[in-house]
Amino acid sequence: xxxxxxxxxxxxxxxxxxxxxxxxxxxxxxxxxxxxxxxxxxxxxxxxxxxxxxxxxxxxxxxxxxxxxxxxxxxxxxxxxxxxxxxxxxxxxxxxxxxxxxxxxxxxxxxxxxxxxxxxxxxxxxxxxxxxxxxxxxxxxxxxxxxxxxxxxxxxxxxxxxxxxxxxxxxxxxxxxxxxxxxxxxxxxxxxxxxxxxxxxxxxxxxxxxxxxx
Numbered sequence: 001x002x003x004x005x006x007x008x009x010x011x012x013x014x015x016x017x018x019x020x021x022x023x024x025x026x027x028x029x030x031x032x033x034x035x036x037x038x039x040x041x042x043x044x045x046x047x048x049x050x051x052x053x054x055x056x057x058x059x060x061x062x063x064x065x066x067x068x069x070x071x072x073x074x075x076x077x078x079x080x081x082x083x084x085x086x087x088x089x090x091x092x093x094x095x096x097x098x099x100x101x102x103x104x105x106x107x108x109x110x111x112x113x114x115x116x117x118x119x120x121x122x123x124x125x126x127x128x129x130x131x132x133x134x135x136x137x138x139x140x141x142x143x144x145x146x147x148x149x150x151x152x153x154x155x156x157x158x159x160x161x162x163x164x165x166x167x168x169x170x171x172x173x174x175x176x177x178x179x180x181x182x183x184x185x186x187x188x189x190x191x192x193x194x195x196x197x198x199x200x201x202x203x204x205x206x207x208x209x210x211x212x213x214x
Contacts, residue, residue: 013062045113145175
């Protein structure tokens with residue numbers, strides 16, 4: 001897997017926060033954890049399911065002996081007014097979770113940090129009809145600057161393989177930078193899905209767009 005799309009690493013010492021509002025940003029989570037003044041934290045990964053926030057996050061620690069005090073400090077934690085739950089994860093649980101993430105298809109967007117990198121530059125698009133292809137999305141995004149590799153800009157667009165997905169398709173796109181990602185979302189989110197191959201979608205069908213790490 002390339003450096004653009006690669007798996008995240010796990011640690012055997014972690015806590016999981018659940019009941020995080022799905023509208024919360026990484027900054028919201030970071031501010032809440034800074035207020036808690038945790039020690040020994042090596043990283044924080046928000047969890048995603050199919051490129052959208054799962055409402056949970058993993059807090060990774062340098063050593064397991066930091067965890068008991070952290071659990072106490074996190075009691076009563078709220079994010080955007082919502083009380084957050086804290087779960088201790090043992091090595092067996094984390095090993096099973098790591099295996100689950102490893103088995104996800106490439107570009108599934110499921111796992112810590114959506115199992116990818118550069119989240120601030122990536123936009124998930126959904127609500128598109130099943131006829132849409134990567135080439136169609138590339139034409140739709142011609143006014144925008146996509147991340148370019150040697151293979152060309154189309155390599156920055158990927159279809160999410162979800163077997164049960166029948167009524168709409170989901171794509172993830174890496175933009176040239178975070179600013180361009182936010183511009184794309186401002187322009188396209190909740191706009192009518194464009195006609196494709198002479199077929200106009202129902203009036204109530206809207207395109208959705210979200211930066212992975214707003």
